[in-house]
Amino acid sequence: MRGTEETRDGGGAFVKVVHGSDAAENAYCAISAVCARNVRGMRVLLKVNTGFKGPARSGLCTSPDVVSGLIRYFKEQGAGRVLVGDSSIVGVDGMEALDAAGILEVCRREDVECVDLNAYGPLERRVPDGVMVDSILFSALLAECDIVVSVPVMKTHMYTGASLSIKNMKGAMWRREKTKLHRLHRPVPEGAVGRALDYGILDLAKVCYPDYAVIDGSVCMEGFGPSGGPSKSMDLVVASAEAVAADLVALRLMGIPLEEVPHVRLVAEGRGIDYNRIAADPPDWMHYADRFVRASEARLDISCDAIEIVDESACSACHAALVQFLRYHARKFEHGPVHTLFAGRDICLERINAAERPFLIGNCAAAFRGAAPFCKGCPPIPSEIAKTLKGESGVKIQYLGHACFLISSKEYSVLIDPFLTDNPQAAVKPDEVRATHILVTHGHGDHLGDAAQIAQRTGATVYATVETAKLFPEGVSVEVGQIGGSVPAEFGRVKFTAAAHGSGVGGGLACGFVVEFEGKKVYHAGDTGLIMDMALLEEESVDVALIPIGDKFTMGPKDALRAVKMIKPKKAIPMHYNTWPPIAQDPQQWKRDVEAATDTEVVVLAAGEWMEL
Numbered sequence: 001m002r003g004t005e006e007t008r009d010g011g012g013a014f015v016k017v018v019h020g021s022d023a024a025e026n027a028y029c030a031i032s033a034v035c036a037r038n039v040r041g042m043r044v045l046l047k048v049n050t051g052f053k054g055p056a057r058s059g060l061c062t063s064p065d066v067v068s069g070l071i072r073y074f075k076e077q078g079a080g081r082v083l084v085g086d087s088s089i090v091g092v093d094g095m096e097a098l099d100a101a102g103i104l105e106v107c108r109r110e111d112v113e114c115v116d117l118n119a120y121g122p123l124e125r126r127v128p129d130g131v132m133v134d135s136i137l138f139s140a141l142l143a144e145c146d147i148v149v150s151v152p153v154m155k156t157h158m159y160t161g162a163s164l165s166i167k168n169m170k171g172a173m174w175r176r177e178k179t180k181l182h183r184l185h186r187p188v189p190e191g192a193v194g195r196a197l198d199y200g201i202l203d204l205a206k207v208c209y210p211d212y213a214v215i216d217g218s219v220c221m222e223g224f225g226p227s228g229g230p231s232k233s234m235d236l237v238v239a240s241a242e243a244v245a246a247d248l249v250a251l252r253l254m255g256i257p258l259e260e261v262p263h264v265r266l267v268a269e270g271r272g273i274d275y276n277r278i279a280a281d282p283p284d285w286m287h288y289a290d291r292f293v294r295a296s297e298a299r300l301d302i303s304c305d306a307i308e309i310v311d312e313s314a315c316s317a318c319h320a321a322l323v324q325f326l327r328y329h330a331r332k333f334e335h336g337p338v339h340t341l342f343a344g345r346d347i348c349l350e351r352i353n354a355a356e357r358p359f360l361i362g363n364c365a366a367a368f369r370g371a372a373p374f375c376k377g378c379p380p381i382p383s384e385i386a387k388t389l390k391g392e393s394g395v396k397i398q399y400l401g402h403a404c405f406l407i408s409s410k411e412y413s414v415l416i417d418p419f420l421t422d423n424p425q426a427a428v429k430p431d432e433v434r435a436t437h438i439l440v441t442h443g444h445g446d447h448l449g450d451a452a453q454i455a456q457r458t459g460a461t462v463y464a465t466v467e468t469a470k471l472f473p474e475g476v477s478v479e480v481g482q483i484g485g486s487v488p489a490e491f492g493r494v495k496f497t498a499a500a501h502g503s504g505v506g507g508g509l510a511c512g513f514v515v516e517f518e519g520k521k522v523y524h525a526g527d528t529g530l531i532m533d534m535a536l537l538e539e540e541s542v543d544v545a546l547i548p549i550g551d552k553f554t555m556g557p558k559d560a561l562r563a564v565k566m567i568k569p570k571k572a573i574p575m576h577y578n579t580w581p582p583i584a585q586d587p588q589q590w591k592r593d594v595e596a597a598t599d600t601e602v603v604v605l606a607a608g609e610w611m612e613l
Ligand code: SF4
Pocket: 179, 182, 183, 313, 314, 315, 316, 317, 318, 343, 344, 345, 361, 362, 363, 364, 365, 377, 378, 379, 380
């Protein structure tokens, strides 16, 4: 390292290090020392780090005090507009994270704009000589700003070694584009010094390099950063007009060798910044250095025999979510059975089927959502992982009368046999019911019902046999199958099962369905008499069987009991009874009979009632 003046004269980068107990004052002094531009009338974006939602001054997010010092500086210098913002990881509300970090309050007090970068449209930038990507979408707000200041927290990072001002700009990527750098498919260059993510950040820095870096080292994070480590007070702010130089100095202060943070090395080399030519002030700045515990050295101190994680090429964002889950939620499961969590893009069905209580974590696992309970998110939210394991899936089944049911989650609504008009039991009107998918067992009016009209109104895809599908007008999206076959659906899978009944369509057969819905299995028998095929359904491990008990046109209560004995579902719901006098039955008597003779719980739902699956 050379002296400050010497390096300034020689054209090297200058870095200001400020130490003190007043973080706002530190930030003010630091930016004053490095900002040589006339900012009068300019639009300045302070790109903070609120990727995760957490309390102020905990090392998770940029300190509101540092933000306050920077706002004061730019306002005093006559900036035309100061904006403070970030976009959080997928699944976290950006404004809520800014609020929790205390930044929203500072902005209100200082009368500057606090923004969620995701609230703006996309802005595409081509990456010159991109190593891992050719283009990146950013928040369009970047194009509206004359000066961008990267204001990260000084943190360790499980995958990149550290997260500082260069990596902080990943938060300027537009919405889900952020996950792009976690799903890189190109091979790293020969003789690579880092992993794909490091080269992805190198590409990012080529098109989104901040004008200034002000690294918040007041309360930092060590160990399992960027979200699972303990806080560490340093009372520092590090600033530079050459962001990677600030990162290099911060790494020295953290006691982390450059080899452990390849993306900083790559960016520094790319910009011709040599650590030995950096001028840092004050001359004794290394006096403030204090070695950070690295992620590789950190101990999670979590002992939970009941959680097994199968990492099938999951990226760092999923890892961070799983670490958070283990840290804050795993204790709730420690005395229960083993739960096997699958995450990543290389999951295979055989392993899921062989696992003890499998759960699918993250959108990469979505393709198998019919095979096990699924927690969506990219990355998934730790508290939602816990809910999924607890069986709080949010999946409901509602009885709408006769043979009509609605299976729903936050995302999907599967409507089966929507006979609502002229149905004396109907719990909703056809123009009120929501549906993303409609399943029709056969063409009789009390099953086909209002399916076409609802499909036209909602755009729902209809699942039906080839013959029944012909009953739908042109323009309705139809997915056809035949008995024994199954077709994939966004929520899981639909299998067509045998039913002994007329189809109401020339040449066609009536059917039932096994619906795999977000890890739950529902069997809708359709209109049918008792058939031996039902014995095959035992292997399906049906969660809920919807069984007709009305007699005359379908099974009566006695055969319906024999059906339950064959299927062995966890629960059964009676249907297709009491709509009209010819199919009058006592469902409570059937419940008593079934529960006396089997392990199946019978749930009698009145039309409109629902239960959690
Ligand atoms: S689902 Fe998980 S592993 Fe897949 S890209 Fe998203 S965060 Fe990464």
